[in-house]
Amino acid sequence: MTAAIPFDNSYVRLPSSFYARVLPAPAPRPQLVKLNRALAEELRIDPDTLATPEGIAALAGNVVPRGAEPIATAYAGHQFGHFVPRLGDGRAILLGEVIGRDGARRDLQLKGSGRTPFSRNGDGRAALGPVLREYLVSEAMAALGVPTTRALAAVTTGETVFRERALPGAVLARVAKSHIRVGTFQFFAARGEVENLRALADHVIARHYPEAAGAAEPYRALLEQIIGRQAGVVSQWLLVGFIHGVMNTDNMSIAGETIDYGPCAFMDAYDPATVFSSIDAHGRYAYGNQPAIAHWNLTRLAESLLPLLAGDGEAAVTIAQDEIGKFPRAFKDAYVAGVRAKLGLADMRDDDLGLAQDLLDRMSANRADFTLTFRGLCAAAQDDRADAELRVLFDDPRSYDEWAVRWRARLHVEGREAAARGAAMRRVNPALVPRNHLVEAAIEAAVDRQDFLVFEQVLEALMKPFEDGPSDPMFYGLPPAGPGYRTFCGT
Incomplete structure (x- = not known):
């Protein structure tokens, strides 16, 4: 008897060139984590x-x-700007699709479940550390309200995988709206397979963007809606200090979810040039570069869709350029709305972004902690005596003082009731994010000592990111000082 999972699969009804049928590799001694x-x-x-x-x-x-x-599944992708025509799921196997209680269709995938025809030289396995990282960060992102894949389960396999050293193996069962990527469209576009490209686009419209089906130009409407959704999710990354770490086109979900948590991390001290990934030597995917990279990736999607946008090549390029040109505005609108809420501003004014950027510039110059600064503003918006806890986050406290004068003048103009403002700000400025030292503590205890208690404690805390927790410096204080933090891909 196997687990009763209500599968209702649609992707396998697409042409066989979209995927390879493959069975997961058995694990010798699986245990549920x-x-x-x-x-x-x-x-x-x-x-x-x-x-x-x-x-x-x-x-x-x-x-x-x-x-x-x-x-x-098969897909291609630009990896650090270089096109690879054939990538695909090298260590992930899509079991099928389920329709949840909300009526939404979701993929159920096993990550780390063995070799596939797309594994190239990889072993198809996952180490325990990256599995726990993705579990913690993806579930934390969901709790923060950021669109994301979800973790259903983590299982150790009872075998050893070899990376920089021997490590315990594991499998992550993850759930997504779908695992279709920009790179999936690139796979067929690069091959000149227009009918497969059309079949993929029709599938994505039916599954994710049904309103595009009734548009006068369905594929243009599809592109427009994907662009809008991506602008929203990337703005949310910036608003919580998240750095994806490897924004290749094969890691950008068509459904508008955060996907593929490899060398991801959260920023402590604010710096738009922050990079954690060991493989991002030139900062291509730095925190502040993420909107521009999303724009670049979506341009690659538009290029792939050219054969569907119009019969005439020049007309298709014009349509693609028109739609891609909408990304900067869509991103800015989403981002400005987000920073306005983080600062407690209810009214829209032309200088809102300038006020926010002034704060961010001062935070960067003074190495102020991103999460603690914005959380501290929630109390400061109600009582200026709370400024004392904010000032100490800045190397030069006077820099905060100068900005706070402008901010309070702006708040005074609105005349909003202070308690209501503070409560609204606490709903968008988290007290806790998956800080790097917390994630590493959970991984180290599990991998080196087979102790999963820290993982459980960190996960429990991350499920309530907008609540003020106990005064535990491990969770809610400044992160410990130390050498530059680095993250690594799990392959």
Whole structure:
């Protein structure tokens, strides 16, 4: 008996060139690390069944649940600006799709479940550390309200994988609106397979953007809506200090979710040039570069869609340019709305972005902590005596004082009730994000000592990011000083 998962698969009905059928590789001694019971229930999957030996076997890839049709999907992509025509799922296998209680269709994928035809020289496995990182960060992003893939379960495999050193293996069962990427469109465009490109676009419209189907130009409407959705999600990254770390086109979801948490991290001291990824030697994917990279990636999507946008090449290019030209404004509108809320501004004024940018410039010059500064403003908006805790975050406290005069003058003009303003600000300025030292502490304890208690403690705290927690400096204070932090891909 295997876990009862209500599969309803649609991607496998596309042409066979879209994927390769492949079975997960069995794990010798699978053990459940964590099961997201609430998410399982949302997907109409019995969490108690998933926690049984049979359910764990399905999550590890040892058995294929009834109704699953395991595949590795094909895609291409620009990796650090260089086009690779054939990538695909090298260590992930899509079991199938489920329709949740909300009626939404979602993919269920096993990451780290063995080699596929797209593995190239990889082993197809995942180490425990990257699995726990993705579990923690993706679930934290969901709690922060950022569109994201979700973690259903983490399972250790009982085998060793070799990276810089020998590490325990693991599998992540993750859930997404879909795993279709910009690179999926690039795969068929590069091959000149226009009918497959059209089939993919029609599938994406039906699944993610049904309103585009009724437009006079459906594929143009599809491009426009993807651009708008991506502008929104990237603005949300910046508003919580998130750095994806590897924004290749094969890591940009068509559904507008954050996907593929490899060398990702959250910024402590504000600096738009912040980079954590060990493979991003030139800062291509630095925090402040993410909007421009999203724009670049979406331009690659528009190029891929040219054969569908118009029969005439010049007309198609004009349409693509018109739509891509909308990204900067869409991003700015979403971002400005976000910073306005973070600063407690209810009214729209032309100088709002200038006020926010002035603060950010001062934070950068003074190495002020991003999360603590904005959380501190929530109290300062109600009582200027709270400035004392904010001033000490700046190397030169007078820099904050000077800005606060402008900010309070702006708040005074609105005349909003202070308690209501502070409460609204606390709903958008988190007290806690997955700080790098917290994630690393959880990983180190699990990998080196087989102790998952720290992971559980960190996860529990991250599920309530907008609540003031206990005065535990590990979670809510300034991060410990230390050498430059680096993150690594899990491959």
